Amino acid sequence: MVAEETPRSSRAKMNIALFFPRQFSLLLVLVLALGCTNYSTTASVQAPPTLISITNNGNSNFTVKVRAQNPEFIFQGYRLYSGTTENLAQNPTDLNIGASCFLAQATVVQPIEYTFEIDESTNPNTTGVSCRIFATLTPGTYIAMRTLGLAVNLQNSTSSFKVSMSSNALIVP
Missing domain, CATH: 2.60.40 (Immunoglobulin-like)
Structure with a gap:
């Protein structure tokens, strides 16, 4: 016998499913913004014509x-x-x-x-x-x-x- 999900438990799973990607995205942005120190301040060199x-x-x-x-x-x-x-x-x-x-x-x-x-x-x-x-x-x-x-x-x-x-x-x- 398979137990049926109640509407409340499926809503809870949906909220968890939406919560984690948002939090992960925010965390990723913070890590990249604050933790990235490997960038160049040297201007790009253009090829002469x-x-x-x-x-x-x-x-x-x-x-x-x-x-x-x-x-x-x-x-x-x-x-x-x-x-x-x-x-x-x-x-x-x-x-x-x-x-x-x-x-x-x-x-x-x-x-x-x-x-x-x-x-x-x-x-x-x-x-x-x-x-x-x-x-x-x-x-x-x-x-x-x-x-x-x-x-x-x-x-x-x-x-x-x-x-x-x-x-x-x-x-x-």
């Missing part, structure tokens, strides 16, 4: 082809630097003085080819252009690019851009 070519389109308008890989969710875009020498383009005195291009968040893991248009005007992008960089380039100078990543400081709730190492340099035609 590779400049493939630069073409003069006339009227101070240039097209730059770039090959890059952006697997990080902190990826924001690119910054263009120019200088009278290859070294000055790749190593500017201030990393904040370049012209930036912010791209939509990408979850791309494989390298892709971007086409950037460099122009001093505020015209919209032409077809096939990934981003327009508002800058003036002078023929005979050098250009280089760096990847922009978002760096967040959790201790004081601030954020800034972290730039990658420099790309190769190209001479402006």
Whole structure:
């Protein structure tokens, strides 16, 4: 003979069944929040892009082809630097003085080819252009690019851009 459960005993079992997962979840969160000391305060390193070519389109308008890989969710875009020498383009005195291009968040893991248009005007992008960089380039100078990543400081709730190492340099035609 099998004893039938009373409604009260099945409710008690249900309450116990709901109680333990909630308590376990709370305990797990507390252990992870308070007991986890293996975290990094070092910012992620972004891979620099590779400049493939630069073409003069006339009227101070240039097209730059770039090959890059952006697997990080902190990826924001690119910054263009120019200088009278290859070294000055790749190593500017201030990393904040370049012209930036912010791209939509990408979850791309494989390298892709971007086409950037460099122009001093505020015209919209032409077809096939990934981003327009508002800058003036002078023929005979050098250009280089760096990847922009978002760096967040959790201790004081601030954020800034972290730039990658420099790309190769190209001479402006």
